[in-house]
Amino acid sequence: xxxxxxxxxxxxxxxxxxxxxxxxxxxxxxxxxxxxxxxxxxxxxxxxxxxxxxxxxxxxxxxxxxxxxxxxxxxxxxxxxxxxxxxxxxxxxxxxxxxxxxxxxxxxxxxxxxxxxxxxxxxxxxxxxxxxxxxxxxxxxxxxxxxxxxxxxxxxxxxxxxxxxxxxxxxxxxxxxxxxxxxxxxxxxxxxxxxxxxxxxxxx
Numbered sequence: 001x002x003x004x005x006x007x008x009x010x011x012x013x014x015x016x017x018x019x020x021x022x023x024x025x026x027x028x029x030x031x032x033x034x035x036x037x038x039x040x041x042x043x044x045x046x047x048x049x050x051x052x053x054x055x056x057x058x059x060x061x062x063x064x065x066x067x068x069x070x071x072x073x074x075x076x077x078x079x080x081x082x083x084x085x086x087x088x089x090x091x092x093x094x095x096x097x098x099x100x101x102x103x104x105x106x107x108x109x110x111x112x113x114x115x116x117x118x119x120x121x122x123x124x125x126x127x128x129x130x131x132x133x134x135x136x137x138x139x140x141x142x143x144x145x146x147x148x149x150x151x152x153x154x155x156x157x158x159x160x161x162x163x164x165x166x167x168x169x170x171x172x173x174x175x176x177x178x179x180x181x182x183x184x185x186x187x188x189x190x191x192x193x194x195x196x197x198x199x200x201x202x203x204x
Contacts, residue, residue, distance in 0.1 A: 070114045073106040074121060087126060100132045112140025112160075119143060139177075145187075158182065168192050 077099065080086040084095045103122075107115055115138055122128050129150030137157045145165040153171055158178040163186050170191040173183075183189060189200040 066110055066114055069106050069109045070117065073102055073118065076102060077121070077125070077127075081125060087130060089130070096130065096132070099127070099130075103131055103133070104136055107137045112142070115139075115141040116143075119146070123147070 077086070080095055080099055086095050086099055089095045103118075107118065110118065119138065119141055122131065123146060128148065129152075132152050133156055134152045134154040135156060136153070138161050139157045139159045140161060141158075142162045143158075143166050144162045147167045148171060149167055149169050151171060153173060153176055155175040156177070158176055161178070161182065163178075163182045165185070165187045167188050168183070168186045169188050172193045173195050174193055174197065176195050178195060183192075183194070183200075192200040194200055
């Protein structure tokens, strides 16, 4: 949010500056009259420097924050796996609640590429069926060829996620944000409850 506000502020400042220059061009005391095209380009170039610096700083700050969030999540999950027996924990236990909350929270902060990395971690750690992923945000993530059987993806956000070749057998996708076109690219949908409450019988 802060970065969007900063970007808007920079854009507004640039527009105001250009308007001010154009208006001042008609006033003798401003010194803009008689300027050549090269003079204008130089002036606009000077004005563009803080804009580029501001946008670049905002982008870099966002990337660093996302990378830190992902690494912090992976470190914490490794701790829950090694020290709190997350994989062998029972349903509704505190350790699962912590894992679920951290997963939901960090997914909202990450970009699609890092969401793909997070999902790969969950899959390789055999946590897909252990952590409640309902309402989780996997929008834009690469889930191609993934075995999602056992995952709880009710009301999850799968918009623009790559589901090509994914195994979605038996999933409950009620209220899940996913299109029919995405689902048709999956490897298998046998027994899957579709977002419209119908049950699929599609096989690979």
